[in-house]
Amino acid sequence: MKKVLSACLFLVTLTVSAQTADNDTIKYWKIGGTPSFTFNQVSLTNWAAGGKNSVAGTFLLNTYFNYSKERVNWDNTLDMGYGLTKQGSDNMVKTEDKLYFTSKLGYQVDASKWYLSGLVDFKTQFDVGYNDPPENTVKLSEFMSPGYLNLSIGMDYKPNDNFSLYISPLTSKMTFVLDDSLSNAGAFGVEEGENLRSEYGASVKLTAKKANLIKNVDVNTRLDLFSNLTDNAQNVDVDWELVFNMKVNDYLSAIASFNLIYDDDIKYIDEDQVEHGPRAQFKQLFGFGISYKFGQ
Numbered sequence: 001m002k003k004v005l006s007a008c009l010f011l012v013t014l015t016v017s018a019q020t021a022d023n024d025t026i027k028y029w030k031i032g033g034t035p036s037f038t039f040n041q042v043s044l045t046n047w048a049a050g051g052k053n054s055v056a057g058t059f060l061l062n063t064y065f066n067y068s069k070e071r072v073n074w075d076n077t078l079d080m081g082y083g084l085t086k087q088g089s090d091n092m093v094k095t096e097d098k099l100y101f102t103s104k105l106g107y108q109v110d111a112s113k114w115y116l117s118g119l120v121d122f123k124t125q126f127d128v129g130y131n132d133p134p135e136n137t138v139k140l141s142e143f144m145s146p147g148y149l150n151l152s153i154g155m156d157y158k159p160n161d162n163f164s165l166y167i168s169p170l171t172s173k174m175t176f177v178l179d180d181s182l183s184n185a186g187a188f189g190v191e192e193g194e195n196l197r198s199e200y201g202a203s204v205k206l207t208a209k210k211a212n213l214i215k216n217v218d219v220n221t222r223l224d225l226f227s228n229l230t231d232n233a234q235n236v237d238v239d240w241e242l243v244f245n246m247k248v249n250d251y252l253s254a255i256a257s258f259n260l261i262y263d264d265d266i267k268y269i270d271e272d273q274v275e276h277g278p279r280a281q282f283k284q285l286f287g288f289g290i291s292y293k294f295g296q
Contacts, residue, residue, distance in 0.1 A: 030161075032295015033063025033078075034245065036255060038287030058083030058096050058287055060255065062243075064295075066161075071108035073115060073158070077101070082126055083285075090134035096285060097125040102205075104166065106156050113159045119166060119205070121150035121224075124176075131269055138273065145179035146188040150226070152203055164207045171203040173226055175265065189265025197265070201229040216247040228264075235264040245291070253291035259283040 039057045060081040067074040083096030101122045106115030129141035154168030175197040177183045177190045186192040209220035224239040239261050246254040261281040268279040 028069045029065060029067050030295065031063075031065045032293070033061060034291060034293045035059075035061045035063075036253065036287075036289060036291035038255070038289030052088040054085065054087045056083070056085035056095065058285070058289075060096070060287075073106045073108065075102075075104045075106075075164075077103075080126075087134070091136045093133040093136075094127060094129060097127055097129065099124050099126060104156065104164075106158070113157060115156040115158055116153075117156040117166060118153045119150070119168065121148075121152075121205070123148040131273070132271065139179070139181060140269070141187075142179040142182065145177045145182045147176035147178070149174045149176070150203065154203075162209050164205070166205040168203045168205075171201055171226060173199040173201070173203075173228070175199075189263075199226075199228040199230070201227045201233065203227070218245045218247075219243065220245075232264060236262075237264060238262040247291075251290055251292060252288075254288045255286070255291070257283075257285045 037057065037059050040054075041056075042051070042054045044051050044053055058081065062079045063077070065076045077100075079098065079100040081096045081098045083094065084092050085095050086092050102119065104117055104119045106117035108115050124144050124147035125141060126143060128139060128143075130136040131138040131140040150171060150173050152168035152171035154166055154170065156167075157165040175188055175190060176195060177188050177197075178195055182188070183190060183195050184193055188197075190197045204223075204225040206223040207221070209218070211218050213219045219242070221242045222240070224237075226237040227233050228235075228237075239259075241257065241259045243255065243257040246256070248254070259282070261283075262278065264278050266278055266281075268276040270276065
């Protein structure tokens, strides 16, 4: 939880600094984002139909800080979220947990819409994940277990600020498992007892967004593909996210997000702790709460 609060404090400081900076300093920058918080609660007293008291909350933030001057283009995106739910006297259960940062630096080729680019892509989570909620005794994941760092160079087709197709024939994917118990079990594709797995291959990243797809509904999507060209190149890793932001007014909104992941190195472990082969992972989130959009 301390990691979450520290990250939130850093982002608030960054936002305030950006808003108060001199215009000449940031004239080449576009800075903005959408923080949101959803909350729901159920309280039952002598309720004949039965049920449990419950409380749940989710914080989400998607922010960007992009630089553009002449032929140089530098795009940075930070996407984070954390959510908890509690029913009755059960332990807290994590419902959302992500930390995703990407930075892409490009140089425009002549007068075309193509950029020669390099990209850094980092993903992990804030908190411990368990395979047996709400008992929370079997650890499944942790901060930097896994953590993913991709380094690549390639070409980026970017006709405008709302669309980007980045293609890289040279990509390094590093998977970190820093927790000893998970590393000793060979989790997330690392060798037993090792903390790092390195892969080399090709990747594709597509991002697109559309404001007012229909009135007061914005949509954005991200698709990441990676193929390890040295081992089972046909088994492509997929990470696809689709998000709808539905505005009620300046401060109230609803959000619906869908996330599909397939990673050939992540084995599925069922409730009986039996390991199976890799499977498609799917997450859906819907929330209504407080939201505020800032920036350009």
